[in-house]
Amino acid sequence: MSREPVIVGIGLSDYPRAPHLDSLMHIAQATGRALDDCGLRLADIDGFACASMPTDPELHVEAVENLGLRPRWLDTTYTGGSAAQFQIPDAAAAIREGRAEAVLFAYGSDFATRFGRTLGTGGLSVDGGLAGPLLYEQSYGSTIATCYALAATRHMAEFGTTSEQLAEIAVGVREFAGLNPDALYRDPITVEDVLASPMIADPLHLLDCCVVADGGAAFIMTTEERARDLRQPPVHVLGSAGATTHWHIHSMPDFTTTAGVASSAEAYRQAGVGPDDIDTVQFYDSFTITALLLLEDHGFCEKGEGGAFVEAGHLRRGGRLPLNTDGGGLSSCHSGMRGTMLITEAVRQLRGHGGESQVPDCELALAAGCGGLLSYIGTTILGRSRP
Amino acid sequence: MIDVLDDGPWERPELAPVGLDREYFAAARQGRLVVQRCPVCAHTQFPPKLLCVACGGAPEWLDAAGVGTVHTFTIVRRHGVEPFASMTPFVLAMIDLPEGVRLMGNVTGEEPEGMRVGRRVEAYALVADAELALPVWRVVEGQA
Numbered sequence: 001m002s003r004e005p006v007i008v009g010i011g012l013s014d015y016p017r018a019p020h021l022d023s024l025m026h027i028a029q030a031t032g033r034a035l036d037d038c039g040l041r042l043a044d045i046d047g048f049a050c051a052s053m054p055t056d057p058e059l060h061v062e063a064v065e066n067l068g069l070r071p072r073w074l075d076t077t078y079t080g081g082s083a084a085q086f087q088i089p090d091a092a093a094a095i096r097e098g099r100a101e102a103v104l105f106a107y108g109s110d111f112a113t114r115f116g117r118t119l120g121t122g123g124l125s126v127d128g129g130l131a132g133p134l135l136y137e138q139s140y141g142s143t144i145a146t147c148y149a150l151a152a153t154r155h156m157a158e159f160g161t162t163s164e165q166l167a168e169i170a171v172g173v174r175e176f177a178g179l180n181p182d183a184l185y186r187d188p189i190t191v192e193d194v195l196a197s198p199m200i201a202d203p204l205h206l207l208d209c210c211v212v213a214d215g216g217a218a219f220i221m222t223t224e225e226r227a228r229d230l231r232q233p234p235v236h237v238l239g240s241a242g243a244t245t246h247w248h249i250h251s252m253p254d255f256t257t258t259a260g261v262a263s264s265a266e267a268y269r270q271a272g273v274g275p276d277d278i279d280t281v282q283f284y285d286s287f288t289i290t291a292l293l294l295l296e297d298h299g300f301c302e303k304g305e306g307g308a309f310v311e312a313g314h315l316r317r318g319g320r321l322p323l324n325t326d327g328g329g330l331s332s333c334h335s336g337m338r339g340t341m342l343i344t345e346a347v348r349q350l351r352g353h354g355g356e357s358q359v360p361d362c363e364l365a366l367a368a369g370c371g372g373l374l375s376y377i378g379t380t381i382l383g384r385s386r387p
Numbered sequence: 388m389i390d391v392l393d394d395g396p397w398e399r400p401e402l403a404p405v406g407l408d409r410e411y412f413a414a415a416r417q418g419r420l421v422v423q424r425c426p427v428c429a430h431t432q433f434p435p436k437l438l439c440v441a442c443g444g445a446p447e448w449l450d451a452a453g454v455g456t457v458h459t460f461t462i463v464r465r466h467g468v469e470p471f472a473s474m475t476p477f478v479l480a481m482i483d484l485p486e487g488v489r490l491m492g493n494v495t496g497e498e499p500e501g502m503r504v505g506r507r508v509e510a511y512a513l514v515a516d517a518e519l520a521l522p523v524w525r526v527v528e529g530q531a
Contacts, residue, residue, distance in 0.1 A: 118467045121465040121466055121467050122466075122467035122468060128401075128403065129400065129401035129402060129403025130400045130401065130402055130403055130404070131403045131404055131405060131408065132408070133434060135402060135404055135408055135412070135434075136433075136434045136490065136491060137491050138400055139399055139400055139402065139521055140479055140491055140492055140493050140523075141463055141466055141471035141474065141477065141479060141493070142479060142491065143463070143465075143466060143467075145465070146461050146463055146479050149461035150459045150460070150461055150479075150480075150481060151459070152461075153459045153460055153461055153504065154458065154459035154504065157459065157504040157505075198464070198465070199462075199464045200464055200465045201461040201462065201463050201464060201465070201479075202461050202462040202464070203461075204461075249491075250434070250481070250489075250490065250491045251434075255458070255459050255481070
C-alpha cells in the first residue's frame with residue numbers, strides 16, 4: 001500500500017472582492033469546497049497546515065477551532081507567501097510515516113475589504129515609535145513596493161534588463177486573467193499600457209505591482225492509497241524545499257539573487273527532474289521583478305538572462321513555460337499570502353481542468369512562493385504521475 | 388566625523404531604539420557613523436547585532452569613514468504616510484561602504500532623476516532629538 005503523498009482536493013473561496021467573508025470564513029469556505037472536490041469529510045482531516053499573517057496573528061489556531069479539527073499533526077510555520085511550500089515537506093513526511101492520513105492546507109484573508117488598495121505604498125504601522133530592524137528602513141520611507149524596486153534597479157544596472165521586459169510579464173499574466181471569469185482585472189493590456197501606468201517606485205509602474213484582493217485557498221494531501229476511491233485523479237508531490245537569505249530588505253545579501261537557487265536545487269533533487277522537464281510555472285508575482293528573479297533562480301535561464309527569456313514569449317499562453325495560468329497575483333487575486341493558491345492552480349493544470357487556460361500535455365508543474373521581501377523562497381514540484 | 392544637521396521639527400517616525408540600536412543613533416547625534424567589526428574574525432556587519440553572524444563573536448563599534456557608493460536605489464513616487472507623502476519624489480538607496488557593509492538611506496543633493504547606480508555619496512545626520520540622529524546621504528559634488 002503506497003503512502004506516497006498526493007494532493008486530492010482543492011478549493012478557492014469567493015474572490016477577489018468578498019465583503020461577506022472574514023478571514024476565517026474564507027478558510028472555511030475554501031475548505032468546504034476542497035472537501036467536496038475530492039469526497040473526503042471534515043472528520044477525515046487529522047493534519048493541518050496554516051500560517052498567520054501579522055494582520056491575523058492567531059488565524060492558525062482560530063481556524064482549528066472554527067473547523068472543529070483535532071489535528072494529530074500541525075504546522076504553522078510562517079514565512080509569508082512561501083509558507084505552504086515550507087510546510088509541504090514535513091506534511092509529506094508525516095503522510096509517509098503515518099503521523100497523518102489527510103492534511104488540510106488553508107489560507108484566507110479579507111485583505112482588500114479590511115485594508116483597501118494602498119497597502120503596498122502605505123508603509124507599516126509604527127505606533128509607539130520605531131524599534132528593532134525597522135529602524136533601519138522605515139525611517140527612510142521604505143514601503144513594500146520600494147523593496148522590490150531596489151532589486152529591479154540593480155538587475156537593470158547589472159544585466160541591462162528593461163522596463164519593457166518586466167512589463168511583458170504583466171502582459172502575459174493578464175492574458176490568462178482574461179480567461180478566468182473571477183479574476184480582478186481581465187481586460188487585455190500591452191507593454192505600452194504598463195509603461196504608461198503611474199510610476200510607483202522607479203522602475204516599477206502600477207501595472208508591475210500585484211492587485212490587493214480578498215481570497216482564500218485550501219488543498220488536501222493524503223496517501224496515494226487513500227486517493228484511489230476519491231473523486232479526482234491524484235497529483236503527486238514530487239519535491240518541496242524552502243530556503244532563506246534574510247527577512248528585511250536592508251539585509252538582502254545579493255539584490256539580484258534569491259534563496260530560490262537553494263530551494264529549487266533541493267526540490268529538483270528530490271523530484272529527480274530539472275528545469276527542462278517542467279511544463280508550467282506558478283510563480284509568486286507580487287511584482288513583475290519577483291517572477292523574473294524566480295525564473296532565473298529556478299534555472300530556466302542563466303542569471304541575468306531573464307529579460308531576454310521573457311521577451312521571447314516563453315511565459316505566454318502557448319509558450320514553452322506558461323506562467324500563472326489563473327491570472328496570478330498581478331491580475332487575478334493577491335490576498336496577502338499567495339503560496340497556497342500557487343498549489344491549487346498547479347493541481348488544476350495537472351488534472352487537465354484548466355479549460356481555455358490549459359497547458360497542453362501538462363505532466364510537471366513547479367510552484368514557487370516568495371515570502372517576506374524576496375526573503376523566504378519555497379519550491380514545490382508536482383506531477384501527474386510519479387516517475 | 389559627519390555633519391549633524393538640525394533642519395527643524397522631527398516629522399519622520401519616532402525613533403525608539405534600545406540597546407545597540409540606541410548606541411548607533413546616539414553615535415550619529417555625535418557626528419559618528421558607526422558599523423560593527425568582530426575582533427575575533429574581522430567580519431563587519433550592519434545593522435548592529437549582539438553576535439557576529441560570521442563566527443558568533445562579540446562585535447565592537449568601528450567608526451566608518453562616512454563615504455559610500457550607491458548600490459541600488461529607487462525614486463519613491465507614491466507614499467501613503469506623512470512626512471514621506473509630502474517628500475515625494477525622493478531617493479531611497481542602498482549604500483555600499485568601504486568598510487564592507489551595505490545600508491539603507493535617503494540621498495539628497497540633486498534632482499532624484501539624476502540618481503545612478505555607482506554614484507558616490509557622503510553621510511550626514513538629521514537630528515531627531517537631543518540624543519539621537521538619523522544618518523542620511525548626499526551626493527558628492529564635482530563628479531560626473
